[in-house]
Amino acid sequence: MNSNEPNLQSAMDWLTRMVDGCLKVYFGHSEKFEVPALSFYDNEGWLADLLERQKPNYQEFTLLMLALAAHLQPNLLNKLIAGYLPEGGDFPEFGGVKGANHRGLLPTGETAQFILAGDDLGKRLEVQRILGSDHWFAQQKMLWLEPVPEGEPVMSGRLVLDAEVVECLTVGAVSKPRFSMDFPAEYIETQMDWNDLVLHPNTSRQIREIEQWIKHNDTLLFEWGMKKKIKPGYRALFYGPPGTGKTLTATLLGKQTGKDVFRIDLSRVVSKYIGETEKNLSRLFDKAENKNWILFFDEADALFGKRTEIRDAHDKYANQEVAYLLQRIESYNGLVILASNQRGNIDEAFVRRFQAIVHFPIPGPEERAEIWRKTFPAQIRIHKDLDWDKVASRYELSGANILNITHYCALQCLAGDVLMIDLNRLETAIQRELIKEGKVF
Structure with a gap:
């Protein structure tokens, strides 16, 4: 009852x-x-x-x-x-x-x-x-x-x-909002944890700093009296190539700190009709207010790209939309993360508003080797001719690429009832992934 x-x-x-x-x-x-x-x-x-x-x-x-x-x-x-x-x-x-x-x-x-x-x-x-x-x-x-x-x-x-x-x-509790025209954001979660994620050491250090803000922000604002001196909330930019862990990191930050993470679909927010983009953003932030949600704006270039000179009414209203979003982000009292493939795509005027700018580079050979070792399931035996360090040095792949390759290899092992992967089978899978990506093998 x-x-x-x-x-x-x-x-x-x-x-x-x-x-x-x-x-x-x-x-x-x-x-x-x-x-x-x-x-x-x-x-x-x-x-x-x-x-x-x-x-x-x-x-x-x-x-x-x-x-x-x-x-x-x-x-x-x-x-x-x-x-x-x-x-x-x-x-x-x-x-x-x-x-x-x-x-x-x-x-x-x-x-x-x-x-x-x-x-x-x-x-x-x-x-x-x-x-x-x-x-x-x-x-x-x-x-x-x-x-x-x-x-x-x-x-x-x-x-x-x-x-x-x-x-x-x-009913005694608030259900998570469902993705809709009125709420263009998707709740995201993961069963992975930090041990499953391999990041560059500098990236990991900056993520720990964001965790520290989440943990100590209330003490800083209310017990230490900083509320009157600093703006509420925290704003971070994650930038780097696709598949380098930006979305997963945002999701894990929520899981680690007990906060819901919502990924905003900017294609549903931005409207060609004057004033509609602001209305969509207003509904989103009004819903999120005082919830301590983490708001993750994927492919943020759509709104935070370099502003244009005002040549016509369309440019004027586009800049107004960006100004409105900035105002709502700066007044939001939770964590806002913007993700972009390249830092250069983001207007420098916006960069000043971020407390953290975190680079997610393509993993280096050491990180790639660690990802290979962690990604393959324990049920698959690794042939002695397969040296992860050599594979990692030869093929520059993102974490998402490696996961796709592992997925393919695991299915092939199950289909052939041979639970072993050797160098030949692995390189066939790598070639398939590179062709899919439009890269020359």
Whole structure:
């Protein structure tokens, strides 16, 4: 059972009594209404944690539960109103709107004012203040009013509870976002660990520095008082040829430090339509805010390439897109990694914004020999004529190339039922990989 469930049931029962009491007064069935007592079960659910952390007053709690009610009891408001208007009819004082798919009544700011303030102007303005941009609801992106068409009352906007808050309250955890047009990023993970990755010593040293930032950043900012002096977050550029471990390193950084890694598909972010790229980026960063995710922008040249001189409106807006992305990256309080095949592809004006610029070179002979030894599965025996040091010296291959070759060799061994690799079979596989890459053997 969801640990929030007992408290949610109590909260929905309490909200029902609240709304019913207000309706009784409005329709003359009662002279006054007192806020009913609310008791909670002592547990460690997300709702209990929220109450302890934020200590909402009864108006704030009412707003939260009112916005949540449609997710738990879709007919709650309709059923209560039908008890006083059995023949139906217009009830503008109560507010509420119909959704595109939802068949019940969705509460608005006016609904909240009816329940919490009635006709009391001062109390109605207080509800409006709670739903304003200065309140912790808005600052924490937890609860807000849906924008309304120009000229219509602000409080006629629908009460919107953040989808992740709804998930926390209803199922007890937030699921990872799925790749979509609204979230053009893919969650990436690996079963490999650092021992499976072979990097140049200088590259490894710089990756350890990024790990140190992840580990000690909170202490530096909050305990050592550096928050007012340095910008939040950390920005790194990984550059080097394809197949040299840039993506795997980013994934392992997340695995090692317990942070989710999302690879951004810039082809889905960049739009030919003016303003759409900024909207796509805004949705992405709004979703990532305060999650401590690692954002990995693969093939970042698409947005961070050398800026052009402004010759026409297209150049102007392209530069605006880059400026917007820079602003969002610099304000993001987590780790952002940009990957490029060549450092020279990245505008030097952007390079100043990175705390780390990490080169991923084609592995040298020593690294290649180590990759060969680590990549072949233990089930395959290595013939005595095969010297990994000599193979590594002769063939300049990336780690991805070596993995492809190993994959091919392993399948050939299984197909032929001969679990041994010799130099001849290995070089045949290497030749196949080089031809595929368009290189002369």
